[in-house]
Amino acid sequence: xxxxxxxxxxxxxxxxxxxxxFDVHAPLAKxxxxxxxxxxxxxxxxxxxxxxxxFLVAMLEFDSMAALQEGMGSSQGQAAVNDLPNFAGxxxxxxMCDTRKL
Amino acid sequence: xxxxxxxxxxxxxxxxxxxxxFDVHAPLAKxxxxxxxxxxxxxxxxxxxxxxxxFLVAMLEFDSMAALQEGMGSSQGQAAVNDLPNFAGxxxxxxMCDTRKL
Numbered sequence: 001x002x003x004x005x006x007x008x009x010x011x012x013x014x015x016x017x018x019x020x021x022f023d024v025h026a027p028l029a030k031x032x033x034x035x036x037x038x039x040x041x042x043x044x045x046x047x048x049x050x051x052x053x054x055f056l057v058a059m060l061e062f063d064s065m066a067a068l069q070e071g072m073g074s075s076q077g078q079a080a081v082n083d084l085p086n087f088a089g090x091x092x093x094x095x096m097c098d099t100r101k102l
Numbered sequence: 103x104x105x106x107x108x109x110x111x112x113x114x115x116x117x118x119x120x121x122x123x124f125d126v127h128a129p130l131a132k133x134x135x136x137x138x139x140x141x142x143x144x145x146x147x148x149x150x151x152x153x154x155x156x157f158l159v160a161m162l163e164f165d166s167m168a169a170l171q172e173g174m175g176s177s178q179g180q181a182a183v184n185d186l187p188n189f190a191g192x193x194x195x196x197x198m199c200d201t202r203k204l
Binding site for chain 1: 139140150198
């Protein structure tokens with residue numbers, strides 16, 4: 001499998017972020033071709049020292065890195081990417097990798 | 103469910119990191135009570151711009167944040183945490199959150 005891990009930094013306006021994320025962004029992301037599973041953090045993201053600086057984590061699973069890249073390159077993938085500036089102005093780190101179970 | 107997401111920064115000596123991670127650290131982590139699933143990145147971690155600065159991602163799943171915290175607070179959890187300085191000197195970010203499927 002492969003994962004797209006999206007780390008959203010702490011926004012200034014949490015309520016506006018959440019509204020846009022769940023009302024607009026998540027429906028766009030769900031349309032990405034090849035998406036097998038879509039998981040988000042709930043209730044905050046902690047770090048061992050306390051605050052993590054990350055407000056929300058999204059983990060999108062695909063069959064492989066090739067499927068992930070194909071999905072993100074599709075018009076639906078690009079619509080989700082193009083929506084990021086509409087709510088993630090505080091910053092976002094995006095990681096992509098093949099994964100295996102240990 | 104809940105996830106412990108461990109982001110290891112690029113080490114100076116990749117081969118030494120990998121040896122220690124899979125020979126020593128992963129066996130310690132597998133013993134953490136309450137661990138339901140353990141997934142690692144394979145073949146590098148990319149970012150949309152190219153290099154991500156992250157060398158390896160580990161995702162450990164537990165039933166809940168309470169179970170995660172109990173597991174990490176156990177002697178087995180502490181043994182895994184105490185092993186980090188032995189191979190992750192380049193830095194590591196640790197995130198913990200409850201998760202839900204969308």
